[in-house]
Amino acid sequence: xxxxxxxxxxxxxxxxxxxxxxxxxxxxxxxxxxxxxxxxxxxxxxxxxxxxxxxxxxxxxxxxxxxxxxxxxxxxxxxxxxxxxxxxxxxxxxxxxxxxxxxxxxxxxxxxxxxxxxxxxxxxxxxxxxxxxxxxxx
Amino acid sequence: xxxxxxxxxxxxxxxxxxxxxxxxxxxxxxxxxxxxxxxxxxxxxxxxxxxxxxxxxxxxxxxxxxxxxxxxxxxxxxxxxxxxxxxxxxxxxxxxxxxxxxxxxxxxxxxxxxxxxxxxxxxxxxxxxxxxxxxxxxxxxxxxxxxxxxxxxxxxxxxxxxxxxxxxxxxxxxxxxxxxxxxxxxxxxxxxxxxxxxxxxxxxxxxxxxxxxxxxxxxxxxxxxxxxxxxxxxxxxxxxxxxxxxxxxxxxxxxxxxxxxxxxxxxxxxxxxxxxxxxxxxxxxxxxxxxxxxxxxxxxxxxxxxxxxxxxxxxxxxxxxxxxxxxxxxxxxxxxxxxxxxx
Numbered sequence: 001x002x003x004x005x006x007x008x009x010x011x012x013x014x015x016x017x018x019x020x021x022x023x024x025x026x027x028x029x030x031x032x033x034x035x036x037x038x039x040x041x042x043x044x045x046x047x048x049x050x051x052x053x054x055x056x057x058x059x060x061x062x063x064x065x066x067x068x069x070x071x072x073x074x075x076x077x078x079x080x081x082x083x084x085x086x087x088x089x090x091x092x093x094x095x096x097x098x099x100x101x102x103x104x105x106x107x108x109x110x111x112x113x114x115x116x117x118x119x120x121x122x123x124x125x126x127x128x129x130x131x132x133x134x135x136x137x138x
Numbered sequence: 139x140x141x142x143x144x145x146x147x148x149x150x151x152x153x154x155x156x157x158x159x160x161x162x163x164x165x166x167x168x169x170x171x172x173x174x175x176x177x178x179x180x181x182x183x184x185x186x187x188x189x190x191x192x193x194x195x196x197x198x199x200x201x202x203x204x205x206x207x208x209x210x211x212x213x214x215x216x217x218x219x220x221x222x223x224x225x226x227x228x229x230x231x232x233x234x235x236x237x238x239x240x241x242x243x244x245x246x247x248x249x250x251x252x253x254x255x256x257x258x259x260x261x262x263x264x265x266x267x268x269x270x271x272x273x274x275x276x277x278x279x280x281x282x283x284x285x286x287x288x289x290x291x292x293x294x295x296x297x298x299x300x301x302x303x304x305x306x307x308x309x310x311x312x313x314x315x316x317x318x319x320x321x322x323x324x325x326x327x328x329x330x331x332x333x334x335x336x337x338x339x340x341x342x343x344x345x346x347x348x349x350x351x352x353x354x355x356x357x358x359x360x361x362x363x364x365x366x367x368x369x370x371x372x373x374x375x376x377x378x379x380x381x382x383x384x385x386x387x388x389x390x391x392x393x394x395x396x397x398x399x400x401x402x403x404x405x406x407x408x409x410x411x412x413x414x415x416x417x418x419x420x421x422x423x424x425x426x427x428x429x430x431x432x433x434x435x436x437x438x439x440x441x442x443x444x445x446x447x448x449x450x451x452x453x454x455x456x457x458x459x460x461x462x463x464x465x466x467x468x469x470x471x472x473x474x475x476x477x478x479x480x481x
Binding site: 100109117 | 330453464475
């Protein structure tokens with residue numbers, strides 16, 4: 001059992017303290033760096049909040065596109081419930097295949113591939129800088 | 139620091155280069171530079187046969203890290219000279235020193251020009267830069283003057299001539315980088331493939347600045363005071379500089395001000411067309427705006443990699459590495475399936 005405040009709550013409070021209490025007290029050169037610290041915390045918070053769900057969704061899309069059923073003998077179904085490094089390895093492998101296909105001209109103008117790429121880009125942007133998402137996607 | 143213990147050597151060089159009898163450096167302070175260059179403001183007193191007086195100078199040399207795509211100080215000096223002689227508004231280039239005995243590395247002096255360059259400040263503080271429509275038009279004019287420089291130029295013979303078209307050269311370069319990176323970026327590959335298929339014909343190679351954007355020119359309350367950062371120049375497609383200047387990723391949040399976040403396209407284009415005598419090809423500009431986002435994405439990956447490898451641990455580089463997502467999103471917006479011709 002973990003105690004509260006949770007890691008996420010601590011990050012929240014740390015970021016708020018930086019912005020509300022410390023920022024105005026810093027010389028202007030350091031203010032820029034403090035804003036970067038706040039930004040880094042915000043990205044980390046959003047990434048932690050999103051967890052593995054976007055990665056599993058990405059894997060499911062790629063598996064769907066390629067009609068693959070296994071990696072190293074393990075069914076992809078099993079992988080979509082697994083965590084961390086194994087999902088990452090599968091994503092790298094399938095994204096590499098997709099990158100090669102696109103470069104070689106095997107996906108020119110494909111609406112399926114475009115939709116897949118866009119979904120992933122939106123989820124990444126949701127973590128790295130959601131203000132840049134069009135209003136309808138936020 | 140570069141100048142520590144070197145005051146006498148520097149004063150000696152300044153005297154020899156300028157023809158003065160005595161030079162005294164009375165002030166030296168670091169200026170904000172990139173990771174690649176080191177810039178110093180120098181206040182110097184010159185005494186000589188033609189009298190005496192103070193001058194405000196900028197000394198520019200290499201910082202710790204060099205990237206191979208940026209020119210060394212000697213080549214940059216040659217580019218600055220060429221631009222100055224072509225009537226581009228740049229700080230007057232004064233003296234180049236190749237002798238390692240002075241500062242341990244090549245450096246050059248140029249006249250100090252006051253002003254603000256910071257992109258996010260200029261875009262936000264509309265009191266800077268004078269009338270914004272006039273500024274946009276002026277920037278177009280200056281770019282046209284840069285593009286009036288074309289090969290062959292013996293003084294610029296260090297510039298590579300692109301093997302194929304500048305567009306296809308860029309596609310190949312970014313693909314090579316992505317291959318070496320290790321991690322796949324299919325969204326960027328999508329944009330690069332589109333660029334490969336839609337590469338425009340180049341009207342004729344010209345000197346392109348290759349980083350002509352808000353953030354790389356100085357303004358004061360009245361207007362433009364200097365175009366900066368001549369380290370990436372290349373023979374290229376003139377529309378590539380227009381595309382870089384107008385790319386959405388370089389508007390510092392003012393997406394509605396399509397010309398560099400400071401004004402609409404029309405005055406920028408007008409100034410360019412009037413001075414260059416060349417019509418702006420809007421299809422080509424749209425192409426180069428796609429390429430701009432791909433180029434910036436590769437740069438962001440490179441900067442992230444510098445942090446991750448431990449070569450240069452830096453929060454700024456680390457955060458830049460995470461900007462790839464917004465660039466991928468924009469690339470995809472600009473290259474949706476309906477923008478691909480039916481096979």
